[in-house]
Amino acid sequence: MPKFLGEFDEMILTLVATLQDDAYGASINIEIGKWLERKVTLSQLHVTLYKLEDQGYVRSKVGGATNERGGRRKRIYTITNSGLAVLKSMKEKRTEIWKLIPQFKFHN
Amino acid sequence: MNSLPSWAKWLLQWICPAEFYEQIEGDLIEMYNHEVKVLGERRAKVSFLFKTLRFIRPGIILRNKYRLYSSRNTMTLHNIKSAFRSMRRDKLFATINIAGLSIGITSSMLILAWVQYEYSYNHFIGNRYRCHPGYC
Numbered sequence A: 001m002p003k004f005l006g007e008f009d010e011m012i013l014t015l016v017a018t019l020q021d022d023a024y025g026a027s028i029n030i031e032i033g034k035w036l037e038r039k040v041t042l043s044q045l046h047v048t049l050y051k052l053e054d055q056g057y058v059r060s061k062v063g064g065a066t067n068e069r070g071g072r073r074k075r076i077y078t079i080t081n082s083g084l085a086v087l088k089s090m091k092e093k094r095t096e097i098w099k100l101i102p103q104f105k106f107h108n
Numbered sequence B: 001m002n003s004l005p006s007w008a009k010w011l012l013q014w015i016c017p018a019e020f021y022e023q024i025e026g027d028l029i030e031m032y033n034h035e036v037k038v039l040g041e042r043r044a045k046v047s048f049l050f051k052t053l054r055f056i057r058p059g060i061i062l063r064n065k066y067r068l069y070s071s072r073n074t075m076t077l078h079n080i081k082s083a084f085r086s087m088r089r090d091k092l093f094a095t096i097n098i099a100g101l102s103i104g105i106t107s108s109m110l111i112l113a114w115v116q117y118e119y120s121y122n123h124f125i126g127n128r129y130r131c132h133p134g135y136c
Helices: A007-022 A026-034 A043-053 A081-100 B004-017 B017-040 B041-053 B074-089 B091-119
Strands: A056-067 A073-079
Touching: A007 A043, A007 A073, A007 A081, A007 B074, A026 A043, A026 B017, A043 A056, A043 A073, A043 B017, A056 B017, A073 A081, A073 B017, A081 B091, B004 B017, B004 B041, B074 B091
Parallel strands: none
Antiparallel strands: A056 A073
């Protein structure tokens, strides 16, 4: 049986997959603001990332420090195969149902 | 960097799990540096403090103390598994137990059916509770 994620979890998992080697807390937060024009608190993002890691959808490693972040190292997340499978199955199911909407028949 | 208050750092160190503390602090500082360019120093500082305070939440504080995200069925699955293991270990005992329990349940259900049948007589009589069968 395919598992399903919540809307917020799915969005973050998609962003982790998109950003590839540059997916860590602050960059994901900035990208959410840029792409989706949506404000997300950093702590919420961190908690979601830890949860996704517990569920095995992302993997994390401690990466390089930059001067911009005061010499602190990053925790860089990468998506796992099971994470990609979940994303793909969710997208397919959604388009499958989306196709069932009768087109050109929107009533106001 | 030096302008950021030290109590925020102390608070983070106290709250956050040790393996995540450095990355969380780095993310906060990076967001601060990003917002200085967009919002200006004063508002970025306020936003930094607000973001730091928002880290006081169960997902962060209780992370090492309790398992928040365990499966809901873990306990039930464990109980079922240990029941099957003990049944495999004591086969005779399990057989007697299950056979006894099933005989008991079956007989009680049969008795229930019998009693229901006995109570189902004479429903066509108006005040049937005041009627009694007479035997010679």
